[in-house]
Amino acid sequence: MTRSRANTRPAQKKLKILVLGGTGFIGPHQVQHAVDRGHTITLFNRGKTNADLFPKLEKVFGDRTLPTAYDSLKGRQWDIVIDNGAQVPSWVREAGAALNNSASKYVFVSTLSTYVNRRAIGIQENGEQHKPAAPDATQQNAQYGPLKVRCEMEARAAWGDRALILRPGLIVGPGDLTDRFSYWPVRIERGGEVLAPGTPDDPVAFVDVRDLTEFSVRACENNLTGDYNCVGPKSTLTIAEMLYGIKAVTTSDARFTWVHADFVAEKRLRPYTDLPVWMPPRGDNAGWARMDCSKAINAGLTFRALADTAKATLDYYHQQPPERQATLKAGLAPEKEKETLAAWRASGQK
Amino acid sequence: MSLNRRTFLKSSALVGGALGLGGFPSLAHSAPALNDDGVDAAALVEHPHPQKKLSILILGGTGFIGPNQVRYALDRGHDVTLFNRGQTNPGLFPKVKKLIGDRNAADGHKALRGKKFDVVIDNPTTLPQWVKGAGEALKGNVGHYLFVSTISVFSSYPSPLDENGPLHEPGDMNVAPDQARVGNNYGRLKVRSEMEAKTQFGENVTIVRPGLIVGPGDLTDRFSYWPIRIEQGGEILAPGSPNDPTQYVDARDLSEWIVRLAETKTLGTFNATGPKSPTNMAELLYGIKAVTTSNAKFTWVDAEFLAANQVRAWSEMPVWVAPRGGNAFMLQTNCGKAWAAGLTFRPLALTAKDTLDWYHTRPAAEQEKAAAGIAPDKEKTVLAAWNTRKVGGAK
Numbered sequence: 006m007t008r009s010r011a012n013t014r015p016a017q018k019k020l021k022i023l024v025l026g027g028t029g030f031i032g033p034h035q036v037q038h039a040v041d042r043g044h045t046i047t048l049f050n051r052g053k054t055n056a057d058l059f060p061k062l063e064k065v066f067g068d069r070t071l072p073t074a075y076d077s078l079k080g081r082q083w084d085i086v087i088d089n090g091a092q093v094p095s096w097v098r099e100a101g102a103a104l105n106n107s108a109s110k111y112v113f114v115s116t117l118s119t120y121v122n123r124r125a126i127g128i129q130e131n132g133e134q135h136k137p138a139a140p141d142a143t144q145q146n147a148q149y150g151p152l153k154v155r156c157e158m159e160a161r162a163a164w165g166d167r168a169l170i171l172r173p174g175l176i177v178g179p180g181d182l183t184d185r186f187s188y189w190p191v192r193i194e195r196g197g198e199v200l201a202p203g204t205p206d207d208p209v210a211f212v213d214v215r216d217l218t219e220f221s222v223r224a225c226e227n228n229l230t231g232d233y234n235c236v237g238p239k240s241t242l243t244i245a246e247m248l249y250g251i252k253a254v255t256t257s258d259a260r261f262t263w264v265h266a267d268f269v270a271e272k273r274l275r276p277y278t279d280l281p282v283w284m285p286p287r288g289d290n291a292g293w294a295r296m297d298c299s300k301a302i303n304a305g306l307t308f309r310a311l312a313d314t315a316k317a318t319l320d321y322y323h324q325q326p327p328e329r330q331a332t333l334k335a336g337l338a339p340e341k342e343k344e345t346l347a348a349w350r351a352s353g354q355k
Numbered sequence: 356m357s358l359n360r361r362t363f364l365k366s367s368a369l370v371g372g373a374l375g376l377g378g379f380p381s382l383a384h385s386a387p388a389l390n391d392d393g394v395d396a397a398a399l400v401e402h403p404h405p406q407k408k409l410s411i412l413i414l415g416g417t418g419f420i421g422p423n424q425v426r427y428a429l430d431r432g433h434d435v436t437l438f439n440r441g442q443t444n445p446g447l448f449p450k451v452k453k454l455i456g457d458r459n460a461a462d463g464h465k466a467l468r469g470k471k472f473d474v475v476i477d478n479p480t481t482l483p484q485w486v487k488g489a490g491e492a493l494k495g496n497v498g499h500y501l502f503v504s505t506i507s508v509f510s511s512y513p514s515p516l517d518e519n520g521p522l523h524e525p526g527d528m529n530v531a532p533d534q535a536r537v538g539n540n541y542g543r544l545k546v547r548s549e550m551e552a553k554t555q556f557g558e559n560v561t562i563v564r565p566g567l568i569v570g571p572g573d574l575t576d577r578f579s580y581w582p583i584r585i586e587q588g589g590e591i592l593a594p595g596s597p598n599d600p601t602q603y604v605d606a607r608d609l610s611e612w613i614v615r616l617a618e619t620k621t622l623g624t625f626n627a628t629g630p631k632s633p634t635n636m637a638e639l640l641y642g643i644k645a646v647t648t649s650n651a652k653f654t655w656v657d658a659e660f661l662a663a664n665q666v667r668a669w670s671e672m673p674v675w676v677a678p679r680g681g682n683a684f685m686l687q688t689n690c691g692k693a694w695a696a697g698l699t700f701r702p703l704a705l706t707a708k709d710t711l712d713w714y715h716t717r718p719a720a721e722q723e724k725a726a727a728g729i730a731p732d733k734e735k736t737v738l739a740a741w742n743t744r745k746v747g748g749a750k
Contacts, residue, residue, distance in 0.1 A: 196632075205597070205637070238648070239648070239650060240588075240649075240650030240652070241652070245597070245637060245641060246641040246644055246645070249637060249638045249641035249642050249645070250641055250642060250644060250645025251645070252638065252642060252703075253638075253641075253642030253643070253645050253646070253702060253703040253704040253707070254645070254702050254704045255702055256400075256630070256631070256699075256700055256701070256702050257632070258631065258632030259632070260632065260633075307648075308648055309648070310645060310646050310647055310648050311644075311645040311646075312645040312646045312704040312708070315645070316704070
């Protein structure tokens with residue numbers, strides 16, 4: 006059985022880490038874990054997002070959209086630079102130019118969306134990637150996957166074999182602003198008839214932000230380089246196991262009505278966004294939830310129990326202001342769910 | 356992330372996390388804690404403390420459900436006295452008053468004579484003579500008698516039974532102690548004991564009929580089998596269909612409610628199992644899996660195949676019976692009356708997690724010798740037979 010809380014002892018060697026970003030979703034978890042492990046952290050960002058986080062850490066301000074972005078970091082030395090937030094190739098390129106003499110290693114958080122498709126079961130790190138976006142592409146003129154492919158190329162160009170590239174799948178848990186997993190705990194807690202997508206045995210995959218960030222720090226400590234797929238859990242989890250597992254942390258009266266993938270498509274409900282986490286396991290997405298992450302697992306990626314993720318996500322959600330709680334950014338609106346369930350029943354399918 | 360979590364937990368229906376009761380330390384090799392702030396699970400549903408403190412006599416009180424009642428009653432300010440043989444867990448509750456007696460012995464209840472109590476909770480009775488003995492010793496000195504019976508008083512389960520379901524023929528008032536569990540004597544003697552309770556205590560009787568009682572402290576392993584087996588991982592024989600109904604009640608939910616029944620002097624008869632919304636085997640097994648990081652994979656083997664391969668429901672496949680014939684609704688008992696009277700339920704994740712934590716504190720020899728559940732070799736053999744059969748296209 007996998008131990009879920011692997012790093013409880015302080016690190017052997019204390020590292021000096023420069024974190025670019027660090028105040029969004031994964032950053033705070035990562036920074037906190039690195040601090041807990043005894044590392045010295047410098048945060049570099051605009052000073053705008055969650056500005057009062059980590060009052061005791063050194064903060065250096067800079068705007069990565071400006072040519073002067075990294076001036077404030079000149080002449081400094083770190084062991085490692087972690088880049089959480091870059092989606093634009095120029096950011097990675099410019100950070101590399103400015104910093105590759107200031108640190109011996111660069112950690113780039115990329116994505117599984119760099120793969121051109123997920124048709125195959127068990128895609129490894131050498132799987133075929135999208136054609137890279139142009140070097141000066143931005144979110145305005147290029148897709149997420151191709152942008153990240155180009156970012157990875159820029160990282161390798163600047164850092165060579167000193168780059169560590171993490172490719173997470175869906176990142177979930179406390180602090181998530183996209184609600185792409187949170188929809189389920191929140192919906193299940195509300196109870197009643199819940200539209201469950203596809204068939205109970207459809208596999209799902211995601212990674213708890215805490216597992217991912219703990220691994221990123223562990224990877225720094227262990228001096229990992231190269232590319233790593235990062236999604237879990239370790240063994241196949243079905244969507245029925247996920248939904249019932251989430252239900253187990255509540256006392257909700259939720260009951261699930263499974264609506265077939267074809268009907269979902271017919272009703273133009275989007276997998277993953279309207280019906281979060283789930284992707285019908287067929288066509289280009291046949292291997293969506295079955296990426297091969299054994300390389301990362303062998304290198305120290307561990308996974309919390311689902312109940313822990315579900316509970317922590319619900320706790321976080323309930324701590325948000327009422328207006329935030331009222332508007333989930335993913336999942337079916339209640340009326341839409343009701344309407345779809347009624348149509349499903351009327352169709353006579355089972 | 357700074358909102359006071361205690362405030363939050365009190366107003367929500369979520370897992371409370373670390374066990375608030377002493378004596379069951381978490382072990383490093385068990386599943387991870389659901390949270391780390393030690394909030395007592397009882398905070399899940401808030402039950403305001405009572406105005407009036409009661410003197411409560413607990414018969415037994417040192418077995419499975421008793422200790423939960425004692426802790427909860429003490430926590431709520433009641434005055435607790437235990438009556439038992441002084442043989443089971445005698446070191447529990449050193450500060451609680453104890454009366455000693457053997458309920459099988461002639462005049463075994465004499466230590467109770469002349470004592471006065473607001474309430475008696477009778478946990479361990481399997482023989483009607485015990486009720487009679489307690490009643491005669493306490494005659495006129497007790498305001499309320501709370502008897503823990505069983506859902507096994509019903510003779511069959513052809514529909515979702517409420518408290519008026521068909522009962523077994525009452526057992527023999529004078530049955531020998533060594534016959535208490537022979538055949539269907541357990542249910543029949545509980546029927547007779549329920550009758551004797553009314554004979555002895557008249558109107559002032561509450562009868563609680565739990566279903567399968569589960570959770571930390573269970574020595575029968577009837578629920579524990581599943582968390583332990585699932586934690587081990589691999590291919591797991593799952594009984595029947597994922598949609599087969601199941602019911603169980605966490606010993607703590609049951610025990611705490613019984614104390615609250617005493618506080619409110621709620622009389623009458625109650626079926627007492629859960630959870631509140633109908634649940635099925637998939638929900639149970641997948642929910643348990645969620646508190647582990649196991650690679651468990653479930654293979655559902657239908658009831659006919661299990662029967663044909665001599666796999667026994669309930670004992671070898673715990674918490675499950677094939678929902679057909681006289682057992683069609685055994686695990687769909689109607690407990691609406693108890694729910695209306697305040698029986699609440701912990702989340703399954705908490706029951707599963709605490710059961711695992713507790714199990715791992717047991718001596719190694721006990722852990723190796725599970726009292727329920729199919730033997731590992733037999734599970735393997737049956738799965739192999741089933742999987743071969745499926746490949747052959749028979750299913």
